[in-house]
Amino acid sequence: MSxxxxxxxxxxxxxxxxxxxxxxRRRRGLLAAVVTVTVFVALGLVVTSSExxxxxxxxxxxxxxxxxxxxxxxxxxxxxxxxxxxxEILILVxxxxxxxxxxxxxxxxxxxxxxxxxxxxxxxxxxxxxxVFVICIGVPAxxxxxxPTNVTVLGTFALVLCxxxxxxxxxxxxxxxxxxxxxxxxxxxxxxxxxxxxxxxLPQAIRRVMPPLLNDFVSLQKDTSLVxxxxxxxxxxxxxxxxxxxxxxxxxxxxxxxxxxxTIPLARLTDWLGRRALIRERGx
Amino acid sequence: xxxxxxxxxxxxxxxxxxVVLDDIDLTVxxxxxxxxxxxxxxxKSTLLRCLNLLEQVDDGxxxxxxxxxxDPRIDPRAVRREIGMVFxxxxxxxxxxxxxxxxxxxxxxxxxxxxxxxxxxRTLLARFxxxxxxxxxxDQLSGGQQQRVALVRALCTEPKLLLLDEITAALDPELxxxxxxxxxxxxxxxxxxxLATHEMAFARDVATSVCFLHQGxxxxxxPPAQIFxxxxxxRTRAFLQRVL
Numbered sequence: 088m089s090x091x092x093x094x095x096x097x098x099x100x101x102x103x104x105x106x107x108x109x110x111x112r113r114r115r116g117l118l119a120a121v122v123t124v125t126v127f128v129a130l131g132l133v134v135t136s137s138e139x140x141x142x143x144x145x146x147x148x149x150x151x152x153x154x155x156x157x158x159x160x161x162x163x164x165x166x167x168x169x170x171x172x173x174x175e176i177l178i179l180v181x182x183x184x185x186x187x188x189x190x191x192x193x194x195x196x197x198x199x200x201x202x203x204x205x206x207x208x209x210x211x212x213x214x215x216x217x218x219v220f221v222i223c224i225g226v227p228a229x230x231x232x233x234x235p236t237n238v239t240v241l242g243t244f245a246l247v248l249c250x251x252x253x254x255x256x257x258x259x260x261x262x263x264x265x266x267x268x269x270x271x272x273x274x275x276x277x278x279x280x281x282x283x284x285x286x287x288x289l290p291q292a293i294r295r296v297m298p299p300l301l302n303d304f305v306s307l308q309k310d311t312s313l314v315x316x317x318x319x320x321x322x323x324x325x326x327x328x329x330x331x332x333x334x335x336x337x338x339x340x341x342x343x344x345x346x347x348x349x350t351i352p353l354a355r356l357t358d359w360l361g362r363r364a365l366i367r368e369r370g371x
Numbered sequence: 372x373x374x375x376x377x378x379x380x381x382x383x384x385x386x387x388x389x390v391v392l393d394d395i396d397l398t399v400x401x402x403x404x405x406x407x408x409x410x411x412x413x414x415k416s417t418l419l420r421c422l423n424l425l426e427q428v429d430d431g432x433x434x435x436x437x438x439x440x441x442d443p444r445i446d447p448r449a450v451r452r453e454i455g456m457v458f459x460x461x462x463x464x465x466x467x468x469x470x471x472x473x474x475x476x477x478x479x480x481x482x483x484x485x486x487x488x489x490x491x492x493r494t495l496l497a498r499f500x501x502x503x504x505x506x507x508x509x510d511q512l513s514g515g516q517q518q519r520v521a522l523v524r525a526l527c528t529e530p531k532l533l534l535l536d537e538i539t540a541a542l543d544p545e546l547x548x549x550x551x552x553x554x555x556x557x558x559x560x561x562x563x564x565x566l567a568t569h570e571m572a573f574a575r576d577v578a579t580s581v582c583f584l585h586q587g588x589x590x591x592x593x594p595p596a597q598i599f600x601x602x603x604x605x606r607t608r609a610f611l612q613r614v615l
Binding site for chain 2: 095097098100103104107108111
């Protein structure tokens with residue numbers, strides 16, 4: 088076949104078709120560009136021509152105040168980063184354990200299964216802020232020896248409790264979506280139930296639920312700000328603090344940019360990882 | 372020769388450097404039953420997928436009903452509405468009942484009323500011994516039953532051409548018969564079909580013409596009597612010796 092590979096030239100008809108495809112693509116691209124520009128220019132005009140635009144600019148878009156507040160916000164954001172990096176790892180562990188527990192069948196684990204069900208039901212249902220309050224204020228009040236009293240640590244623990252419940256349900260949905268034939272073929276190879284879950288079901292399940300999982304993690308990153316309510320000087324609190332003293336809210340947007348700078352690359356990264364895995368599996 | 376339904380000229384398809392189909396010419400008249408034979412990887416499935424526009428060809432022209440369907444300006448959905456396809460792995464929708472599998476396309480894409488679509492589906496299901504399975508879900512059926520449902524699903528859109536991609540390859544030998552019976556009945560009723568198959572006895576029986584594919588080319592084409600008893604090509608003979 089290689090000889091014809093070397094000699095093959097697209098026929099005139101094929102070249103014509105390629106030209107048509109190119110033209111169609113160009114037309115779609117052009118249309119997309121026109122629509123996009125029109126919509127965004129129109130939106131921009133509506134906002135900037137509004138009556139209070141100058142006031143808004145002074146209050147929210149002041150370069151001076153952005154620079155002034157930056158160091159405090161950056162310092163605060165470091166706390167956010169620590170909280171969700173530690174939190175995300177723990178949440179994934181809790182989520183997987185709870186999800187797997189709910190799907191076990193051994194009678195020995197019945198009490199654990201009940202605990203898992205109650206845990207997800209309760210912590211999914213409670214407002215996160217409430218859990219943060221109870222854990223950060225209530226737990227130190229117990230004055231039990233050996234239990235940390237640092238609010239950042241307790242706040243992270245509260246977030247892990249809440250998000251572990253969400254993530255457990257996401258992962259359980261992923262596990263349930265794996266076709267029984269996969270489990271059958273793993274068990275037919277002599278793998279035990281735990282091995283089947285670990286090596287066959289979970290890897291496929293986690294990949295399938297990557298987008299909603301990322302959703303929860305992005306949401307967690309934002310919710311690390313909830314610990315501000317118990318006095319942790321994380322970035323949003325720092326921004327708010329600055330705003331209250333200087334009567335300017337630019338720092339809030341600066342803090343927002345910090346969050347975006349983290350979540351957007353993370354979303355692109357997971358998209359890329361997912362696509363790469365898909366290409367590897369399907370061969371194209 | 373009666374009216375030509377499908378005409379393929381100089382078809383070429385490659386994935387990167389890998390040329391899967393090369394210089395394919397094929398003419399299918401109405402009521403023809405064309406069997407594609409050849410070893411795995413010879414390009415049978417890819418050819419069928421190209422005919423249904425599931426793959427974009429790299430060169431060549433496919434005409435269906437006198438109209439070039441490889442034209443980029445053509446709406447592939449309009450073409451596919453007139454071509455039925457059945458896959459090796461059944462590809463039934465597991466979340467829908469058998470009846471819903473069969474009526475989805477006629478109702479949503481074909482503009483047929485629900486009542487009419489259901490009547491037609493039930494008639495076909497009954498004809499192929501599946502009358503009592505209309506309300507169950509596909510995963511509860513045996514492989515042979517599932518593939519029969521897949522055939523009914525394809526027939527429900529009243530296609531002018533039926534593409535069958537090794538539809539018995541995943542079935543137990545004892546289940547192959549019940550599926551092929553439907554194919555035979557459709558062939559006798561005058562349905563135009565192109566089928567990739569490993570069932571040589573069946574091909575010999577129902578085909579009006581047999582194509583032997585080798586490394587992406589149609590190496591030899593002729594009536595089954597000729598291909599199976601007096602193949603011209605050495606490689607056809609070698610292949611037939613291995614499978615017969």
